[in-house]
Amino acid sequence: MADRAYTRGLSLPQGLGPGAFFVVSLAAAPWVFNSNAALTVLSLMAVAVVFALSYNILFGQTGLLSFGHAVYYGLGAYFTVHALNYFAVSRIPYPVELTPLLGGVAGLFFGFVLGVISVRRAGLGFAMISFGIGILMGSLALILRHWFGGDGGLAGNPAGGTHLFGLTLTSPLEIYYLMAAWCVVCVALIYFFTNTPLGQMATAVRDNSERVEFMGYSPYQIRVRMHTLAGFFAGVAGGMAAITNGIVAPDALGFVLSGEVIIMAYIGGTTIFFGPVIGAVILSFMQIQLSNYTNAWQLYLGLLFVFIVIYAPDGIAGLLKMHAPAMRYRKLHHLLPAYLLVAVPGGVFLLGLVFLVQMGYALHGAQIFLTQSFTFMGLAFDDHSVWTWVIGAAVTAGAFLGARPGVARARCAWERITVEIKAAQALASRADGDTG
Secondary structure, eight states: OOOHHHHHHHOHHHHHHHHHHHHHHHHHHHHHSOSHHHHHHHHHHHHHHHHHHHHHIIIIITOOOOSOTHHHHHHHHHHHHHHHHHHHHSSOOOBGGGHHHHHHHHHHHHHHHHHHHHTTSOTHHHHHHHHHHHHHHHHHHHHOHHHHOGGGOEEOOTTSSBOSTTOOOOSHHHHHHHHHHHHHHHHHHHHHHHTSHHHHHHHHHHHOHHHHHHTTOOHHHHHHHHHHHHHHHHHHHHHHHHHHHSEEOGGGGSHHHHHHHHHHHHHHOSSSTTHHHHHHHHHHHHHHTGGGTOTTHHHHHHHHHHHHHHHOTTHHHHHHHHTHHHHHTTOGGGTHHHHHHHHHHHHHHHHHHHHHHHHHHIIIIISSSTTSOEEETTEEEOTTOHHHHHHHHHHHHHHHHHTHHHHHHHHHHHHHHHHHHHHHHHHHHHHHHHHO
């Protein structure tokens, strides 16, 4: 009943390798990216990872498409900031490093209360209810200015109050390792919960809720529990963001953030546990780093999202997992020639597309002076010339058409190695049967 691809992606033997790589990457990242700006980016990526995985508890595992998941993230952030300000002036020795847990408690409470109301309907009904809850909380954030701080939001100082292990949280490195520790703990807990009987029943509810009800379980009760759990981890992510940024604004409750977490989960892949982790890293990089180089980063994000939805519905993690059998049976080298035939014209196509987009931005006043020439990859081009546009469009279209033979060859190679892998699996199964 449960989706086999999802449960295989969560199985412990296959999860240890990616999990160990994930932990080592978090620990070693500051040794590679050691500037203060880079450490802040890494901290925000750790926050995004927890937030994306909390959303995938709803969408990928339980089948609940929410348009208001940022509500629990934002409420967790606000409660954390209020806790920071309170503990900074009170004599209660509550460690600042544990304040994201208070944000998680807030997310858990509201996740349960609002979940009892919203999960009575699944599918489109739940999506619309979550959308309405997002509108409600966004309005309350502007009405209850004493609590939410109005348009300017609320600020908190993580350096004040009581600290653990001699930390001061005054340096980006300390904040990063704190965020990394919370990220590892949350990822491990979410991984654990997705493999519990509750997590498996949630997957069954996603696939066939009527059959689950026929077995004697209540799909409604399972959805409430999963919604509450997702709210808890979203609140923890909000608390982590409050410590990293030192401020929280009403945007943390808004639809933009709710849309971003959907993109994170879908780009990375919702049917594999570490898929949203990949999506969170990609979106965070595009938001923080790519936006420094181009104003069109949202356009590129939209193109990537459309490409994933059309050509890779299982996300980037699904593409990686698809190649696992080819690597296991040493058939990957049969795909490399076809992939090279796609990679060369595909790279030219991407460069041409970026060239046209950036030239369009320059043509409409993005330059300081309208007479300034458009520069791309160190070369100057006349963006006011028709021939520049014609040649750029022709090269881009030609590269797109030039990639089609490689795609056809890759498809044939996949069909051939699929047959070979199935034959090898059948032979291995027959050998195991003879041995038994």
